[in-house]
Amino acid sequence: MANYTLEINNNSYSVDVTPDTPLLWVLRDVLKLYGTKYGCGIAQCGACTVHINGLPMRSCSIPIEKVNGQSIRTIEGLSDTADHPVQLAWEEVDVPQCGYCQSGQIMSAVALLERNPNPSDEEINRAMKGNICRCGTYARIRSAIKTAAKNMES
Known part of the structure; x- marks a missing residue:
């Protein structure tokens, strides 16, 4: 120890x-x-x-x-009230099905947007490649990342 x-x-x-x-x-x-x-x-x-x-x-x-x-x-460090722009976009787009992978997905998405505030589909796919969603919500994840990027911009 x-x-x-x-x-x-x-x-x-x-x-x-x-x-x-x-x-x-x-x-x-x-x-x-x-x-x-x-x-x-x-x-x-x-x-x-x-x-x-x-x-x-x-x-x-x-x-x-x-x-x-x-x-x-x-994930607890993003926001005390779950109102980080990525978390809000996740809710807006209704990303989760089972939800198990979502904290990891969100943390990867936040890291992407912190270094690239306006990623292309290809950049999103590359950044999120290591995060598996057994429910297959990849299109909604990509949509939520774009929504968060747009909301963070304004």
Whole structure:
């Protein structure tokens, strides 16, 4: 066991876990931040996507020792009231079916729009490629990203 200091959603946390503990389990089991989901456990589905130093990363495969002292943002850190423009666009377009993958989808979409406020379909597809939606709502996801981009512009 070792002590790690994490900055998550602009709050500082100290956790005592083994160095190889995946960030996802620290978020969910230790800190009780349940918005980040477990999907595959091998960084292939994107359900566990969080931002680390502003970049979308798969938290299921990142050992806690690799993120010690880094800035982490989870779905809970987007907005206290779920009114981030991407979250609002998700509701407006009615993206989710089962909803399981949505926090990872939203985190990837936010990262895309933060670096590219007006992405093309091809850029959206490329940025979202690593996020699997078992319900197949990809067209609605793309539409919601375009809606969010438009709403963020005005």
